[in-house]
Structures are given as C-alpha cells and as structure tokens.
Amino acid sequence: MDLSHYLTLSAIIFSIGLYGVLTRRNALAILLSIELMLNSVNINLVAFSHFVTPALLTGQIFVIFTITIAAAEAAVGLAIINSIYRSAKTVNCDEINLMKG
Amino acid sequence: MNWAFIDWTLLAPEIIVLITALLIFGLDLIWGDESERETLGWLGILGLIFAFYATLALGQGGELFNHIYVVDSLSIFSKQILLGIGVLIILASLDYIKGATKYEGEYYGLLLLAILAMMLISSAAELITIFICLEFATLTCIILSAYFKHEPKSTEAGLKYLLVGLLSAVVLLYGISLVYGLTGTTTLYQIGGSIRKYAFQPVLFISCIFLAAGFGFKIAAVPFHTWAPDTYEGAPTPITAFLATASKVAGFVILLRFFVGGLGDIEGHWIGIMVTLAVLSMSIGNLSAIPQTDIKRMLAYSSIAHAGYILIGLAVLSRESLTAVLFYLLAYAAANLGAFLVIIAFSKWTDLHNISDYAGLSKRSPLLALSMLLALMSMAGIPPLGGFIGKFYIFAGAVSEAVSDPERLWLIGLPVWGVIFSIVSVYYYFGVIKAMYLVEPVDTQPIPIPVPLGLALLIAILLTLLIGIYPGPFLALSESAIQSIF
Numbered sequence: 390m391d392l393s394h395y396l397t398l399s400a401i402i403f404s405i406g407l408y409g410v411l412t413r414r415n416a417l418a419i420l421l422s423i424e425l426m427l428n429s430v431n432i433n434l435v436a437f438s439h440f441v442t443p444a445l446l447t448g449q450i451f452v453i454f455t456i457t458i459a460a461a462e463a464a465v466g467l468a469i470i471n472s473i474y475r476s477a478k479t480v481n482c483d484e485i486n487l488m489k490g
Numbered sequence: 491m492n493w494a495f496i497d498w499t500l501l502a503p504e505i506i507v508l509i510t511a512l513l514i515f516g517l518d519l520i521w522g523d524e525s526e527r528e529t530l531g532w533l534g535i536l537g538l539i540f541a542f543y544a545t546l547a548l549g550q551g552g553e554l555f556n557h558i559y560v561v562d563s564l565s566i567f568s569k570q571i572l573l574g575i576g577v578l579i580i581l582a583s584l585d586y587i588k589g590a591t592k593y594e595g596e597y598y599g600l601l602l603l604a605i606l607a608m609m610l611i612s613s614a615a616e617l618i619t620i621f622i623c624l625e626f627a628t629l630t631c632i633i634l635s636a637y638f639k640h641e642p643k644s645t646e647a648g649l650k651y652l653l654v655g656l657l658s659a660v661v662l663l664y665g666i667s668l669v670y671g672l673t674g675t676t677t678l679y680q681i682g683g684s685i686r687k688y689a690f691q692p693v694l695f696i697s698c699i700f701l702a703a704g705f706g707f708k709i710a711a712v713p714f715h716t717w718a719p720d721t722y723e724g725a726p727t728p729i730t731a732f733l734a735t736a737s738k739v740a741g742f743v744i745l746l747r748f749f750v751g752g753l754g755d756i757e758g759h760w761i762g763i764m765v766t767l768a769v770l771s772m773s774i775g776n777l778s779a780i781p782q783t784d785i786k787r788m789l790a791y792s793s794i795a796h797a798g799y800i801l802i803g804l805a806v807l808s809r810e811s812l813t814a815v816l817f818y819l820l821a822y823a824a825a826n827l828g829a830f831l832v833i834i835a836f837s838k839w840t841d842l843h844n845i846s847d848y849a850g851l852s853k854r855s856p857l858l859a860l861s862m863l864l865a866l867m868s869m870a871g872i873p874p875l876g877g878f879i880g881k882f883y884i885f886a887g888a889v890s891e892a893v894s895d896p897e898r899l900w901l902i903g904l905p906v907w908g909v910i911f912s913i914v915s916v917y918y919y920f921g922v923i924k925a926m927y928l929v930e931p932v933d934t935q936p937i938p939i940p941v942p943l944g945l946a947l948l949i950a951i952l953l954t955l956l957i958g959i960y961p962g963p964f965l966a967l968s969e970s971a972i973q974s975i976f
Contacts, residue, residue, distance in 0.1 A: 403664060410657055419653055426660040430667050437671035447676055448667075451618050455663065458625045462656055465629050469636050469648045476642040482653075487643050488720045488787075 395436035402429035416470050416480040420463070427459050500552055500561045502544040503569055504609055510537025511602035518595025527594040531584045534598045535577055538605070542573045557679040558616040562974035567816065567967060568612035568743040571823060575736045576605040578827055578946040582834050583728040585940035590726070591638060600637075604630040604732070608740035615747060617666045617676040624662070624708065627740065628655045631733060635725035647724025654707065654717035662704020668697035678752035686755045698760040701748065702767065708741030710790075711797045712770040719778075722790035727837055730786055731830030734793045735823040742800060742819055749804065750812065751975035757807055764805040769907060771798030776911045779918045785833060785845050788918060789826070792869060795915060796822050802904045803884050809969075811887030812976050816968035818884055821868065821876030821957045828865030828950040831943060832858050839937045845922055850931025857944075858937060859926045861951045866919040868954045871912045876957030881912060883965075 402425060409422030431452045438448025474480055498505075514530050521527070551561035580598065587597055607627035614620045632655060636648020670676055672694060673684045685694070706714035722730045749760055775795030782788035800822070803815035835858055836851070837843055852859035868875035885905035892901035939947070957964050 406660075410653075416649060416653065420656070423653075423656045423660055426657075427663070430660065430663045433664070433667040434670065437667065437674075441671055441674045447618075448670065451667075451670070451676070454618055454622055458622065461629060462625070462659075465632055466652055466656070469632065469645060469652055472636065472639045473642075473645045473649050476640065476645055482649075485646050485649065487646055488723050 392436055392440040395432060395440075399429045399432040399436070402426070402432070414481050414483050416473070416482055416485075419482070420466050420470070424459060424463070427455060431455060496554060497552060500548065500554060501559075502547070503541040503573070504606060506537055506541040506544055507573075507602055507606045507609065510534060510540075511599050511606065513537075514595055514599040514602065518599065521595075528584060528588065530595045530598050531580050531587075534602050535580050537602065538573050538576045538580070542570060542577075545569050545573065553615075557677050558619055559613050560615045561613055564743065564747065564816075564971045564974045565613040567971035568739060569609045571739050571820060572605055572608050572612070572736050575732070575739070575823060575827065576601070578831070578950060579728050579732050579736075581942040581946035582731070582831050584942045586726070586728055586834050586838050586943075593637075597634070597637060600630055600634055601732070604634060605736065608736055611740045612743040612747075614744070615678045615751075617670060617678075620744060620748070621659075621663060621666060624704070624744070625659055627737070628659060628708075631729075631737060634729045635721050635733070637726055637729065641724075643724040644726065645724075647721045650717050650724075651721045654714075658704050658707035658714060661700050662707075665697040665700025665704060668693055668700070672697070678748065682752050682755060685753065690758065694756065695759050698749075698753070698763055702760065702763045705741060705745045705748070706767060709738050709745065709797045709800075710794050711767045711801060712774045712794060715771070715775070715794045715797075718794060719787050719790040722793075723784055723787045723843075727786065727830065727834045730790075731827055731834070734789065734826050734830065738793065738797065739819050739823060742815065745804065746812065746815065746972075747975060750807065754807075754976065761805055761807065764801050765904065768798045768801035768805055768904060771795060771801065772908060772911045773798075776914045776918075779915070782918070783844050783846070785843060785848070785922065788845065788922075789829060789833075792915065792918070793826065795911065796826075796869070799881060799884055799908055799912075802888055802908055805904060806888045806891050806901055808887060808891045809972065809976060810890060811884065812972045813965065813969045814880065814883035814887045816971055817957075817961070817965055818880035820964055820968070821880040821954070824950050824953040824957060825865045825868035825875070825877050828861055828947065828954055829869070831947040831950060832862040832865070835939050835943055835947075836937060840933075845925055848922060848925045849929040850934070851926040851937075853931050854934065855937040855939065857939065858947075861947050862926060863923055864951055864954060866922055868958065870916045870919040872916075874958045876954045876961075879958055879961045881908070885909065 406422045406426030410419050413419055434448040434451050470480055477485055545566055548566055553560045587594055607623055607630055610623040614623045632648055632652050635651050636645050638644035673681045703714055710718040771794055775791050775798055779788050779791035800815055800818050803811040868877035871878045871881040888901050888905045892899050
C-alpha cells in the first residue's frame, strides 16, 4: 500500500460525493454528500501525514479540526433545514424557489 | 512553546471584539425587558470603536505562533475596514431589527462574531487556521442570513448560502490538502519557500483551481456566484450589506495573502485562473444585472461584476495594480454601504423592494435620493467619485504593466473588457436614478430617516466623496498595506 492507493480512494469518494451534490434534490441528501466529500479529504490528509511528514502529525491534527468543523456545519445545516421545513413543508431544493432571475 | 514570549497585545482588537460579543450574549440572557435590547447594539458599536483604537496602536505589528498568525500592515488595513463596516452596519440595524425579531441581542452578538471571524481571516497565514477562520465566518454569516426564521425568503437565503458554502469549503479543503501533500508544511511562509522549485506541476495547477473555487465563493466570482443573488435578496438587508462589503473585503485579503503572498513565486499556475474569473465575473455579472427588477438582486449582480474588476488587479500582479485592489475595495465598500443603507431606510418604511417602487424618491426624501445617486454613480465609475478613481487605478495598473512588458501585452485586453462592461453597467445603475428623479411618485408620503442610520449614511457617502476628491491618503494607506506581501 503506497500513497497513490490512498489518493485514488480519496479521489473516488470525492467524486461520488460531488455527483451526489449535483444530482440529489433533497437538502438532507446534499448535506450527506458534502459530508462524504469532507471525509474523502480527511483520508487525503491522513495519508499525506503518514507518507510525507511521518515525524510530524500536522495532517492528523488537521483532520481532528475538520471533523469538529463538520459537526458545527451539521448543526447549523440541520437547524436551517428544520426551519425551512416548517415554512415550506418540503426539503426538496427544486420546490424551494421563491427567488428567481 | 514559551507562552511568556507571546506578544498578546497584537491580538488586542480581536480580544476586545470577542469579549464584547460574549458580553452581549450574556446581557441578553439577563435582561428580560425588550426596550433594553437596543443598548446591546450600542454596546457592540462601543466595542468595535475600542477595537479600532487598538488597531491604531499595533504599529509595525509582528507574527504570533511561528508565522501562523501574522499582524502586518495588510491585516491591520483590512481589520480597520472591517471594524468600520461593522460600526456602520450596527448603526443601520438599530432601527431595522427593532420589532422585526424577538432575538435582538443575539443578532448583535452574531454580527460581532462574524466581524471577529473576518478579522481572523485577514491575519491567518497557515492552512489549518485559514480553513477554520473561513468556516467560522461562513457559518456565522449563514445564521445571520437565515435570521428571520419565520420568513420563507430569509430561510431560503440561508439554505442556499449553506449548501453552496459547504460545497466550496470542501473543495477548498481538497486544494489545501494537495498543497500540504506537495510541500509537507502548512504555514504559508514555509510553503512559499519550498514551492519555488516547481516549474510547472499539474497537481499544483489542479490545487490552485480548487483553492480559487473556495475563495471565489467568498468573493462571489463567476462561476462560484450562484448563491449570491438569492442570498442577497432573501437575507435581512443589513446582513446583505454586510455580505456585500465585509465578506468581500475578507475574501480578497485572504486571496491576496494566499496567492500573492504564499504562491507568488509560481504565478504561472494561477494567473490564468484569475483572468478567467475576472472576465467571466465582469461579463456575466453586468449582463445579468440588466433585467433585474429587485434592487437587492440587481446590486448582488453588480457586486459580482465588481469582484471581476478587482480580480484584474490580481491577474496583473504588479505593485501598482495590487495597491489598486485594496484602494478599490475601500471605494467599493463605501459606495455599496451607501446604497444599501438607503435600501434599509426605504424598505423598513415601505416594505417594498422593486426598482420601480423607488419612483419619485427625490420628492419623498431628497436626502435618500441624493445619497443613492452618489453611491450608484460611484459604482458606475463616474468622476469625481471614489469608484471612478478605483477603476482608473485598476485599469491604469494593467495598461502600464502591459506596455512595459512586451510578453504580457495580452494584459491590455482586461482593461478594455472592463471599460466596455463599465459602460454597460451605467445602464442599469441609471435605471434606478431615472426612477428616483424622473418618474412621478405613486405614494407621496415622505420617508423618515432614523438618526443612527442617517449618521451611518452620512459617513458612507462622505467617504465615497472624499476617496474620489482627495484619494492621496487612501492610496498611501493601500500602498503601505500591500508592501507586507509584495
């Protein structure tokens, strides 16, 4: 197992997540896809940390921070989706379109 | 690390803003009476003014934690603009937010936290710090745009900002991880040193695209602008003004620090990206603004176009043009605040947002109409206002660089493109001016201007005039700011 295996895995997961963001219309599913992309970056960071700077733990510390931020994102995101559901009675992004142009 | 050697006074402005924000959250809990909530806004203004004084005492600045956090002339310049914008936004919010929501105190607290986040962005010089500060700013801005949670438009604005914002953050993070993997370090200062050896590295080019996508979202450059029109239209108007000015200033400062300061030696990798973003933003921003009927939406597209003009300065990459970038940001922020403050006063009183609703504003409120006129003329680039001087310096910087270096003669296309679309922009700005001055009002009732908002409007408009008539000191300020990175 060398670095390229990890990078390939991460690139594949990133692409799957991006595909999900672009095709899914449910706001929750989009949020899930973004989390998937975030985790692919985490694989990247840990792999770089192990192979490029084995003596330092920079990449792994970075991952701890991104996981924390992902939690904060989820909190804000779910709160907003919750309040949208109360007013629009849907979380489908195609139907949430008061503003256009 | 020896904590005794850390110069905490360099963090004084941030600490003051943070303490004020926490104080506001605390007092909001303790005070039950609604009428006392306005005091919290004034407390916020007081905190920001104190922080502004603290930035004046920073002097030459310095760096903290091994170049993770730098306080140089660029970050001091940006912090002063951000604090100034913050004061004006709170002044404008005092009347707007009263009665519009039950949660007044938290509004001011969150606004202060957003300003704090943007101040941190302008000093961050390390990949982890940059990412965390950008997310801090994005998340607070998302909450503020969705602040009126019972208004469908406001929550929709929040949702769109959220989804696009998170996506761009992840893309940015992917770019950051590639830069880290290539260099093995996360401080910009060391990245600049170790990256110099690369002639052309495809991976680096790809990571530059990812990074530009992440920062392009913050400055709302095409094609990462899709959130801007909806969020600007739906968000509470003071927050729209905040996003259009503060968020853009912070975005450009981090863009300058990252690309010019960090990756400045390998400019071949990213100049093409900046040129593409600039050309697309100018054309699509200006052309999409023409058919708009909602004034906030029109200004959203105009702010996208302005991001395009400013990006010319980055693509040219000379001392002159980078100075012009900072100068333009100052002029743009003053004029945009002026326009949005008029919209706040108008929409609070009438609850109307269409350009046609501004018919006969000159008869209903000559002061508001005059302020709007000056702000829009500055944005259209008509002398002798700030926007004209800003555009002039940006375009002149590009032309003089193209003329002096035969290999970069193609740069002359950028100012030409910019001038063409500036003329296009005059059309839609004058649509508003025509409605205000030439069309008879439907409703002749005069519009009152609340005193704090009037004060903020006066400051913004005087600044727009001053930057245009007497640009010397502002230019000297921008020049000394850019010296710390280029």
